[in-house]
Amino acid sequence: MGRPRAHAGGKSLVNSPFTCVDLHMHTTFSDGLLDPEALLQVAAGNGVQLCAITDHDSVSGLPRATLAASNLGIQLITGVELSTTWHGRTLHVLGLGIDPGAASLTRLLSRLHELRRARALAIAARLDKHGMPGSVILDSLSQCPVITRTHFARELVSRGHAKDTASAFSRWLAKGQPANASAEWPELADTLRAILGAGGAPVLAHPLRYTLSAGQRRTMVKEFAQGGGQALEVVVGGQSPSQTQTAVGLCLRADLEGSQGSDCHDPALPWQRPGRLAKLPPAVTPIWHRWVDLHDSPARPTRTAE
Numbered sequence: 001m002g003r004p005r006a007h008a009g010g011k012s013l014v015n016s017p018f019t020c021v022d023l024h025m026h027t028t029f030s031d032g033l034l035d036p037e038a039l040l041q042v043a044a045g046n047g048v049q050l051c052a053i054t055d056h057d058s059v060s061g062l063p064r065a066t067l068a069a070s071n072l073g074i075q076l077i078t079g080v081e082l083s084t085t086w087h088g089r090t091l092h093v094l095g096l097g098i099d100p101g102a103a104s105l106t107r108l109l110s111r112l113h114e115l116r117r118a119r120a121l122a123i124a125a126r127l128d129k130h131g132m133p134g135s136v137i138l139d140s141l142s143q144c145p146v147i148t149r150t151h152f153a154r155e156l157v158s159r160g161h162a163k164d165t166a167s168a169f170s171r172w173l174a175k176g177q178p179a180n181a182s183a184e185w186p187e188l189a190d191t192l193r194a195i196l197g198a199g200g201a202p203v204l205a206h207p208l209r210y211t212l213s214a215g216q217r218r219t220m221v222k223e224f225a226q227g228g229g230q231a232l233e234v235v236v237g238g239q240s241p242s243q244t245q246t247a248v249g250l251c252l253r254a255d256l257e258g259s260q261g262s263d264c265h266d267p268a269l270p271w272q273r274p275g276r277l278a279k280l281p282p283a284v285t286p287i288w289h290r291w292v293d294l295h296d297s298p299a300r301p302t303r304t305a306e
Contacts, residue, residue, distance in 0.1 A: 021288055022275045023052040023077060023096060024205065024233065024261020029061030030081075031150040033266045036065035042267045043274035044072040050288055051274070052079035052096055052261070057112040058146045059100035077291060080105070081205060083112060083183070084191035086220060089210065091188065093224075094203040094233070094259070095195035097290060104197030108186060113146070115183045120147040122181035123173070127152075130178050132161060149173045150265070192228040201287060203231040203259045207250060208243050218250065225254040231287040235260035235278050238271035248281050258284030 026032030027039050034042065036053060043051050051074060053065040059080050069076035080095045098105060120138060127134025137155040141147050153168035162168035172179040186194075195202045204224050212220060221232060232251040235244055235258075251258050260280050264272040280286050 017292060018050040018075075018288060020047045020275050021050045021260060021280075021286070022048050022262050022264070022277065023050075023079065023203075023259050023288070024054050024081070024094060024236065025051060025264045025274055026055055026081075027053055027061045027065070029053075029058050030055035030146045031148040031265055033268075036061045037068040039264070039267070039274070040065060040068045040072055040074065040076075044074050046273060046275035048074055048275035050075045050077065050291065052077040052094075054079040054081040054094050054096075054261070056081050056146050056148060057083055057109060057116060059098075059105070059109065060145045062100050075291070077288075078200075080109075082108065082191050082195070083115075083185040084188045085185045086188045086223070089212075090185060091210065091220070092205040093188070093191050093195065093229070094205050094261075095198065095200040096203055096231075096259070096287065098195060098198040098200035100198075102198035104194040105200075108191065108194040111186060115185065116147055119181050119183045120152075123149070123152055123179050126179040126181060127172065130172075132156070132172070132179070133159060134179070152179070188224065189227050192224075196228050201230045201257075201290065202228060203233055203287065204229055205233050205261075206236045206239075206263060207232055207247060208239065218253065221250045221254045221256070225256055229256065231257040231259045233261060234258040234284055235280055237262040237264065237273075237277065239278075241278070244278060244281065248284055251284050257287040257289075259287045 025039060027034060027036045053061055055061055062078055066076055077096050078098050078100055080098060082093050084091050084093050124134035124138040137152060141151050144151060153165040153173055156162045156168040157165055174180060192202050234247040234251050258280050260277055262272050262274050262277060264274050267273050
């Protein structure tokens, strides 16, 4: 698809009928606190018209999300957030508008699930080694479609071993701490191929959260675009106006489209409330121009790989 350009004066050529868009949200099918129905109810109540469920390394919640969105009268874009590696660093890439049952995506998700399971076993063993209930926690998480470090953090809090999830990370789970375990996520090129093979648009999530120098960040975005990446998450929950302007510069320099999302895991947190976002700056072409034909059209169920 050709990429519409912005006018020199900073006005996008795209006239979107969607005025409230949130393309980055998580449910209980990864590490969100609400199931798809409850999360989309919150989103609809906040005026969201177009949204995406982007669970970590999982598309299992999409059938329920599609039905819930249809019942609520809002449009849902199929999505996923994939863990990937770029020059030894973990990045997150959103796949928007994917076919959840595509072979390329199914293969990658299977690989990611194996890696996550191995990491969860390693975290549990390291917690056990330090007198913490790692194996007990892992057993309690057996029904989770995807086990994340956040699941372990919440369990440590609920069992009285940490006052909050931030403390659980800083004491046990963060890089360099006793229970931290890394995973060799698939390389960025493999992740981009899987998303593109599933008919989706790859979006680099929260580009300013990675610990990088300004030069490294520009290189990351450039190589993402060169590998087939199509958009940058310019507006994300909890981001300052100055950070947004930095993201705009990265986006325009790499000739990428722009996306926005709350990255909601817990809508009770004010910076993660669905739809409560600054507007995408007009200099950036919104990625949702691809789905303007969904406006006033009913949501349709999709098949899934899981």
